[in-house]
Amino acid sequence: MQWETFEYWGQKAVRWGANYRRTLREHPVRSQVEMGEILKSLPPCAPEEPERMEDIFADFERTILPGMTHWQHPRFFAYFPANAAPASVLAEILADTMAAQCMLWQTSPAATELERRMIEWLRDAVGLPAEFGGVIQDTASSATLAAILTMRERALDGKGNTRGLAGQPALRIYASNEVHSSIDRALWFSGIGADNLVRIPTRGPMRSMDPAALREAIAQDRASGFLPAGIVAAVGGTSTGACDDVAAISQVAKSESLYLHVDAAWAGSAMICPEFRTLWHGAEHADSIVLNAHKWLGAQLECSIHLLRDENTLRNTLTIAPEYLGTHGNEGEIRNLCDLSLQLGRRFRALKVWFLLRAEGLARLRSMMRNHVRWANEVAERIAIDSDIEIVTPPILSLFTFRLAPAGLTPDALDTLNLDLLARINDTGRIYLTPTRIDDRLAIRFQVGAIETAPEDIDTAVEEIRNTAAGLV
The missing domain is CATH 3.40.640.10 (Type I PLP-dependent aspartate aminotransferase-like (Major domain))
Incomplete structure (x- = not known):
């Protein structure tokens, strides 16, 4: 690529990025591809001659995008957030262009x-x-x-x-x-x-x-x-x-x-x-x-x-x-x-x-964080209504842990049950959660932190956790 064509493709990339962020809810939160699937689709050797940017961009959308877990997704409740606010993304483009x-x-x-x-x-x-x-x-x-x-x-x-x-x-x-x-x-x-x-x-x-x-x-x-x-x-x-x-x-x-x-x-x-x-x-x-x-x-x-x-x-x-x-x-x-x-x-x-x-501005960032903390507390309260769901550690800021804990199961059986619960939740692609161990027993982490998360995403999370858990007990 020459700098003469950079402007066109740069504008296309920005438009693509804006549309991607607007339509994130249409994607599964966690990638649904099988291990090795992306690798098999990639040529084994680098090209000797330049390829058209049209083809490269099309391959990006066809091959790479399905293999991405969407960390900016409003229903990404796993790990901790890795947010990328729009102004920050623009600044990164400028910094990368200067490449100092x-x-x-x-x-x-x-x-x-x-x-x-x-x-x-x-x-x-x-x-x-x-x-x-x-x-x-x-x-x-x-x-x-x-x-x-x-x-x-x-x-x-x-x-x-x-x-x-x-x-x-x-x-x-x-x-x-x-x-x-x-x-x-x-x-x-x-x-x-x-x-x-x-x-x-x-x-x-x-x-x-x-x-x-x-x-x-x-x-x-x-x-x-x-x-x-x-x-x-x-x-x-x-x-x-x-x-x-x-x-x-x-x-x-x-x-x-x-x-x-x-x-x-x-x-x-x-x-x-x-x-x-x-x-x-x-x-x-x-x-x-x-x-x-x-x-x-x-x-x-x-x-x-x-x-x-x-x-x-x-x-x-x-x-x-x-x-x-x-x-x-x-x-x-x-x-x-x-x-x-x-x-x-x-x-x-x-x-x-x-x-x-x-x-x-700091005021808007504070408002976002306060919402996230409040919503995490609400999720904990709403899923705890089910007698078989146990809140293992209460919310600290926007993070808490829980497990499915029906009576009569051994600790090892409870671990197996919760791994099954976690896999079923994540396989739907609607929300994404991760496990941890607390006092040597498996628990499931839930944290709210994505910039775009809204009340409807919180409702989706509660529905997904409760319905999936109900199907296992």
Whole structure:
């Protein structure tokens, strides 16, 4: 394709996108293709000569679209949302067209300075103090790994990057069973090792980490010759929405001189609503926090907001300065984003945040989230009317879990029954749900988060769950 024809196909793609989003309810939420079906339809080798864009676009609609699960679907109640608001999509087109490499201030001054301002806008929107700065990472997994690396270097006085971990005392990181699997992977990638992730028991309806048990684990590790390095607190755990008592955990972190990272990847965006901030009371005392703007807020992947009480802690961990990245005389003045990222290459992520916040406004985003929370509570109440449906964990924000639990079945039989229920629901394509395990028993997650969800979609979900469950008991 030449740029002369780009305009025509770009307009066609935008028109296609607008129509796609208008007609999403006509598609099954989860793809209905069989495994390997798409692969068989694709030629085994790349073409030697250019093909017509008409043919490529037609193949996209005929071959690719049926194999897509529609994450923007208003009845996508699985996982967490991966919203892409229209203004954010437009901004991404502009950023992709410019295709800037935004690693240094000098390689794109506007990208660097806009990112700084967007961090400030979001920091203020979620009620954190002005001392917090930060950076936009690709995903929460990268932000978490950066936090674990910072814990490592802080505990080892910066010697991990230079000497490695051989001969060093084994480091320990503390978290509950409710944290995301990216925490485990961060320990793999950092060299600390998954065996050194100490799981702290939880308590109460929020399934929050027990501060007393945390203190005891740290004391035992010190006595055994381990080196405690940091704590990861969950606000809105993936499985149930579990929220740690951040204020209490931060007191432990302070008294033990440990780095505290708060994983609020999903729930953190909801803190633009002041009434939800009790869920992360004490977050202002954390050393770092991650929240995904590419989830509930609507800035599509990749866009994780990594908030830092002291940017220098991360900068000291990640900065490397070969001559070809030198700023040559302005080192004390310039803030280079690559010094705060695992990636050297950086996309212009701040542009879509800027477009999104200006086009939507915080008030509209708050209204959307409040609706989602209210609707999740309504679904839980309406399906619980059926005596055979059990609410396993109550709604935390817009997430709850349930199971079909008729009397007289063994735990294993109940697990099998609920897997059958889940498969039957998802196979219809009307809604999409996912499973989890709670206290070693299977449960089904339900969360509301798609931008386009409306009351009729909530009614559909209730009808689908209740009718399918009734057919199994």
